[in-house]
Amino acid sequence: KTELLKITDIEQQQELLRQAGACIRQGGLVVFPTETVYGLGANGLDETACRRIFEAKGRPSDNPLILTVADRQGAEQISDHISPLAEKLMARFWPGPLTLVLPRRSCVPDVATGGLDTVAVRCPDHDICRAFLQYAQVPVAGPSANLSTRPSPTTAAEALHDMDGRVQMIIDGGACHIGVESTIVECTAADEVTILRPGGITPEMLAEVAAKVVLDTHLVSGKGVPKAPGMKYRHYAPEAPVQAFVGSEQAVIEAVQTAYTEAKAAGKTVGFLLSREVATQVGAPHTFIWGHHGDAAALANKLYTGLLFFDKERVDLILAEGVQAVGLGLAVMNRLKKAAGGHVQAV
Ligand code: TXA
């Protein structure tokens, strides 16, 4: 029952995007591409439609949704307090992978915000997505299009795997460019932003606009209650346990070889999620290469696909190579650490 709309030419295929927009207005669910990951869309101002998102994903109801808008006016539709700093962030980073937590208007239903008095707003940098949003004519609630606790989909095929039969339509716009979810920030003072979830817009980039950039204390210590409710759940978890290593090429090669020897002795089938340089030296079967050693953008792009790959390979353990947690690496390592249940080792 799920209809797949493959878009290769926006101009020629306006009619399909118009149908997808109409489906949203009628209360339906439509999976759509963005530059980060695929989203699971519903009319963000319709309580019943938002409820369907939670059902389709199996998502806990206290985990609020991001509302996706085509432009700044879309943000004004759902928030009436946009601070000067929030204005500056939008002007600098929209469209793009930055989600702003803003005071909400009463038109936003409680289900969408998990009862909070704020709403998360995002304007994706993706032509197909924005054309779809324009046809929808309403803010589109759009969490990642995975079943709760599974890795976020970065291709339409991965979204179909989780959402087949649960949604009316899937818009296939090809692979997502970034591959990890947007940065979520809240303006916590006139010149200060707090990062609730690291993503494609790095702390360094935010510092170009805000005098002070701080990380939510939960992100730093793992303790306390995270300001983004979703950050407390086990996320991005493949079926096999993951053990990750970060360090120089040589150090990672040695650590992976040692862990491999141990796992083999215990009779385990091992999967490897490695850089090309390390993979070449380890030379084992069941290897997924994500890119060159140290390249955070490449790991961001391939991390979820790599984790999903090993669900199909049926391995008992995944040995993964990470990157330094700076720049985009902060976001990637945040996700890898969750996938590994904290088992990330500096070597
Ligand atoms: O890149 C992205 O942001 C993707 C694409 C599809 O746009 N969407 C996404 O949505 O990652 P989701 O639902 O998987 O993650 C939303 C996160 C959750 O951690 C949620 O707790 C947080 O945003 N969030 C939503 N509303 C919030 C609010 N009012 N205050 C704090 N955190 C909020």
Ligand code: MG
């Ligand atoms: Mg998600």
